[in-house]
Amino acid sequence: MAVAPPTRPMVCGACAVTPAAETLAARKAPTDARVMLSLPTIRCAGCISAVERGLNAMPDVRSARVNLTLKRVSIDGAPDLTAGAAIDALERLGYEAHELDPGILSATETDRAGRDILMRLAVAGFAAMNVMLLSVAIWSGAADATRDLFHWISAAIALPTIAFSGQPFFRNAWAALSVRRLNMDVPISLAILLAGGMSLFETMQSGHHAYFDAALSLTFFLLAGRYLDHRTRAVARSAAEELAALEVPRALKMTADGPQEVAIAALAVGDVVQVRPGGRVPVDGIITTGQSEIDRSLLTGESLPVFAGGGDAVSAGEVNLTGPLEVRVTAAGEDSSLHRMADLVAVAESTRNRYTSLADRAAGIYAPGVHLLSLFAFIGWMIISGGDVRLALNIAVAVLIITCPCALGLAVPAVTTAASGRLFKRGMLIKDGTALERLAEVDTVVFDKTGTLTLGAPEPTNLDQHSNRHLQVALALAAQSAHPLAEALTKTARRGGITPARVTDIREEPGYGVAGTWQGQTVRFGRAAWLGATPGDATAAWLRIGDADPVEFTFSDSLRPGAAKAVADLRAQGKSVHLLSGDAAGPVADLATRLEIADWQAGVLPSEKAAFVQSLSDAGARVLMVGDGLNDTAALSAAHVSISPASALDAARVASDIVLLGSDLSPLGDAMITAKRATRRIKENFTIAALYNMIAIPIALVGLATPLAAALAMSASSITVSLNALRLR
Numbered sequence: 001m002a003v004a005p006p007t008r009p010m011v012c013g014a015c016a017v018t019p020a021a022e023t024l025a026a027r028k029a030p031t032d033a034r035v036m037l038s039l040p041t042i043r044c045a046g047c048i049s050a051v052e053r054g055l056n057a058m059p060d061v062r063s064a065r066v067n068l069t070l071k072r073v074s075i076d077g078a079p080d081l082t083a084g085a086a087i088d089a090l091e092r093l094g095y096e097a098h099e100l101d102p103g104i105l106s107a108t109e110t111d112r113a114g115r116d117i118l119m120r121l122a123v124a125g126f127a128a129m130n131v132m133l134l135s136v137a138i139w140s141g142a143a144d145a146t147r148d149l150f151h152w153i154s155a156a157i158a159l160p161t162i163a164f165s166g167q168p169f170f171r172n173a174w175a176a177l178s179v180r181r182l183n184m185d186v187p188i189s190l191a192i193l194l195a196g197g198m199s200l201f202e203t204m205q206s207g208h209h210a211y212f213d214a215a216l217s218l219t220f221f222l223l224a225g226r227y228l229d230h231r232t233r234a235v236a237r238s239a240a241e242e243l244a245a246l247e248v249p250r251a252l253k254m255t256a257d258g259p260q261e262v263a264i265a266a267l268a269v270g271d272v273v274q275v276r277p278g279g280r281v282p283v284d285g286i287i288t289t290g291q292s293e294i295d296r297s298l299l300t301g302e303s304l305p306v307f308a309g310g311g312d313a314v315s316a317g318e319v320n321l322t323g324p325l326e327v328r329v330t331a332a333g334e335d336s337s338l339h340r341m342a343d344l345v346a347v348a349e350s351t352r353n354r355y356t357s358l359a360d361r362a363a364g365i366y367a368p369g370v371h372l373l374s375l376f377a378f379i380g381w382m383i384i385s386g387g388d389v390r391l392a393l394n395i396a397v398a399v400l401i402i403t404c405p406c407a408l409g410l411a412v413p414a415v416t417t418a419a420s421g422r423l424f425k426r427g428m429l430i431k432d433g434t435a436l437e438r439l440a441e442v443d444t445v446v447f448d449k450t451g452t453l454t455l456g457a458p459e460p461t462n463l464d465q466h467s468n469r470h471l472q473v474a475l476a477l478a479a480q481s482a483h484p485l486a487e488a489l490t491k492t493a494r495r496g497g498i499t500p501a502r503v504t505d506i507r508e509e510p511g512y513g514v515a516g517t518w519q520g521q522t523v524r525f526g527r528a529a530w531l532g533a534t535p536g537d538a539t540a541a542w543l544r545i546g547d548a549d550p551v552e553f554t555f556s557d558s559l560r561p562g563a564a565k566a567v568a569d570l571r572a573q574g575k576s577v578h579l580l581s582g583d584a585a586g587p588v589a590d591l592a593t594r595l596e597i598a599d600w601q602a603g604v605l606p607s608e609k610a611a612f613v614q615s616l617s618d619a620g621a622r623v624l625m626v627g628d629g630l631n632d633t634a635a636l637s638a639a640h641v642s643i644s645p646a647s648a649l650d651a652a653r654v655a656s657d658i659v660l661l662g663s664d665l666s667p668l669g670d671a672m673i674t675a676k677r678a679t680r681r682i683k684e685n686f687t688i689a690a691l692y693n694m695i696a697i698p699i700a701l702v703g704l705a706t707p708l709a710a711a712l713a714m715s716a717s718s719i720t721v722s723l724n725a726l727r728l729r
């Protein structure tokens with residue numbers, strides 16, 4: 001039996017989620033301390049207030065600022081401020097906290113790209129409205145000097161706006177052309193620049209027609225599509241970066257003068273470090289002194305702590321629960337198992353990022369065709385008109401605008417936004433723009449067990465088989481431990497009205513359980529081997545009163561709501577379902593039987609999970625991975641598409657494409673159906689864009705469409721595509 005660090009989230013009143021403003025830290029002196037902590041259990045404005053108030057009350061803290069979105073707190077304080085002191089203060093408040101290395105995390109965490117596109121969109125829209133007002137006056141009959149004046153005013157508004165608002169397209173087009181490649185932004189940039197250039201030329205020649213409004217409308221609609229696309233792609237931090245930041249940046253090195261805090265980088269193989277109860281193991285190593293229980297759930301998925309003593313190996317990232325340990329270093333820093341896991345994630349992410357979206361595949365064919373068509377129109381009309389450059393260029397620009405891939409650019413983000421809204425109402429958040437396309441292709445689903453199909457919260461299963469005396473003594477001992485089984489027993493027994501016995505001299509035996517004295521007899525509650533019992537297949541804790549035979553308290557992990565329905569729906573859709581877990585064979589087999597999952601594996605290491613997913617992919621399967629732990633991040637990244645529950649570790653949520661906002665797994669089946677419908681809508685939008693071009697291009701080629709008419713036709717096709725996407729709602 002072991003004491004786990006308190007992880008119970010504080011119950012707070014104001015649970016309406018409000019965005020936390022990321023504020024700049026106060027200016028610090030060179031000797032000030034900066035501590036950054038991960039807060040996985042905070043969830044609302046009340047949590048922000050409680051954390052900041054509690055930390056600011058510490059004498060060494062100058063300022064504490066919480067970021068709810070990233071679930072972090074940044075603390076500035078005196079040189080003596082340590083992460084351990086801040087973590088202890090937060091745990092007394094009921095919040096779980098882990099130290100992060102601020103040097104590894106990105107310095108910029110704001111959505112600058114989204115704000116930049118939105119700002120350019122607003123400028124283009126404002127300018128387009130003003131130029132259209134001037135165009136109305138020209139259409140109403142303004143002529144000669146008045147028309148020229150309005151054209152010059154339009155130019156003064158439009159040209160700087162195009163130069164500013166069109167930069168996202170111009171930059172991407174130049175980047176493609178500089179490596180002799182075409183992308184969708186090349187015809188877009190040409191259309192905008194030629195429309196503006198032709199309009200300026202007509203204005204300088206006192207021509208009757210200028211198309212500044214067309215150039216601005218084109219820019220506005222394309223920026224709207226670009227912003228929609230950006231909003232569907234959450235600006236997610238790298239999972240590898242998040243994993244690396246979870247590594248403990250400092251350790252207590254044993255020296256002749258006692259424990260001394262040093263940076264991990266200063267440790268060498270053979271050094272001995274001290275790991276205190278409740279602390280995270282900073283290195284890979286071998287225990288030389290002490291015994292305890294180790295929580296490996298973050299790394300391996302094992303639902304219960306394991307005993308560790310002299311000669312046993314421990315890994316960076318594991319949590320020491322009960323007794324102090326001294327560990328001889330075998331690997332530290334970049335050589336540690338935790339860092340190797342981060343490398344696995346980085347490799348898996350780079351592999352998955354090679355997925356090409358439907359829009360990109362269509363653009364690869366579309367972009368060259370648009371340029372060739374416009375070029376042929378220019379050459380053809382130069383021949384037909386006997387060298388009239390103005391006429392030939394006008395028709396070429398009209399062809400370029402009318403075939404501009406605005407509808408194509410909106411086809412995917414419009415559908416993805418509509419589908420994301422539908423799934424959000426059902427408790428699923430889409431993080432990646434191509435996630436729905438990939439989800440529609442899935443034929444194989446791999447589930448993690450603890451924290452995914454189950455809640456990771458054990459429940460007693462045989463309390464009704466015990467006498468009141470056993471229950472009272474067990475409750476008295478269990479109430480003094482934070483071990484998951486002890487907490488489960490305490491909660492259930494108290495809910496059933498059981499009162500604890502009067503047990504005295506209660507003490508924790510690191511790695512074994514809790515002991516005390518009751519009515520002159522020694523009573524113990526903990527591991528089977530400690531009490532002389534023979535363990536069975538079930539998850540259990542044992543109670544022994546004096547010399548009597550030990551009695552068994554059995555537990556089972558509770559199913560996550562909707563887990564059975566999700567698995568049944570996936571099988572009904574013809575998906576192959578697998579269960580992988582780092583937990584022991586007994587609990588995994590029991591869960592597989594309950595959910596009717598025939599293919600399951602127990603005791604699977606993180607690297608083995610990723611290798612299994614990769615092997616399925618190599619065999620041609622399109623794999624959906626559903627997991628929640630640090631041990632699942634490599635597999636989540638290696639899968640074709642991945643999902644994590646909101647209760648998952650930060651790194652797992654970052655590695656996932658989709659996050660389940662609630663505790664219910666039942667929306668999984670509906671998400672598959674919605675993804676297929678969304679892909680169908682995308683293909684329909686491509687068909688609409690193609691039909692539009694089949695009708696509009698001949699009209700432009702024969703010279704019946706001015707650049708302005710072409711811009712209006714392009715806008716109509718974009719609206720049609722958007723309306724088709726809304727059918728998903």
